[in-house]
Amino acid sequence: MSLSEKIFHAGVVGAGGAGFxxxxxxxxxxxIVLANGAECEPLIHKDYELMLHFPEKIIRGLELLRESTSAKKAFFGIKEKNQNVIDAITSNISNDRIEITKLGDFYPSGDEYELVYEATGRLIPPAGIPLDVGCIVNNVETLYNIAEAEEGKPVTEKFICVAGAVKNPSSFFVPVGTAFKDILKHVGGITVKDFGLFVGGVMMGDLTFNLDEVVTKTTAGIIVLPKEH
Structure with missing residues (x-):
């Protein structure tokens, strides 16, 4: 079975939010293929934790993507301030085909247009996609899932970050389909009376008040904020 077939059967989609x-x-x-480890949504740090604790698997996914697409070069975008993550990723790079691109600490440093330009100097045309300039971009969790798929493991869990007005902000794996109310219990509950949930981040995420909503393959995180915030 080819890599693309394994990925298809494993149900891998873009974990950064787009779900492609x-x-x-x-x-x-x-x-060129690029790993997007910028994670520019405020308060969300699940990609940071993934890169810190699973660098070998993420690099494996990037190499699999590079080989599958016949790309000669790979770039790994990480914010310059996250030196410990840069060290973890760098220590798992075993060839000169992967190069670290250090990004600034601003929003939206993880935007595909910005990442491709910073790494390659190429400008994606308006309404275009990275492939228009010879590039493919994947989020680091997607690369993790590519490596898992190559081993025959389907996507049944999502790595998420829970932050804001909760007792124990943290990042962890949860089964896809887990209700938000159960996740909030897992982190010790909410610390304010009236609140809303930003799903995916405060910049590009969606606001909800429904605790029965569930985690999907594209859920990056849940940020709990007071209603008056």
């Missing part, structure tokens, strides 16, 4: 079917990207031919 990853097997389609692995079928393309391109010059």
């Amino acid at each position: 079917p990853t097997h389609i990207k692995t079928k393309a031919n391109t010059e």
Whole structure:
């Protein structure tokens, strides 16, 4: 079974929020592949934790993507301030085909247009996609899932960050389909009376008050904020 077939059967989609079917990207031919580890949403730090604790698997996913697309070069975008993550990733790079791109601490440093330009100097045209300039971009959790798929493991869990007005802010794996109310119990409960949930971040996420909503394959995190915030 080819890598794209394994990824398809594992149900891997873009974990950064877009949910684009990853097997389609692995079928393309391109010059450059990029790992997006910028994570520019305020308070969300699940990609940071993934890179810190699973660097080998993420690099494996990036190499699999590079080989599948016949790309000659790979860039790994990480914020310059996260030196411990840069060290963890760098220590798992075993060849000169992967290069670290240090990014500034600003929003939206993780935008595909920004990342591609910072790493390669190429400008994606308006309304274009990275492939228009010979690039493919994947979030680091997606790369983690590519490596898992290559081992025959389907996507049944999501790594999320829970932050804001909760007793124990943290990042952890949860089964896809877990209700928000159960996740909030897991972190010790909410510390304010009237609140709302930003799902995916305060900048590009969605506001909800429904605790029966569930985690999907694209849920990056849950931020609890007081209603008057």
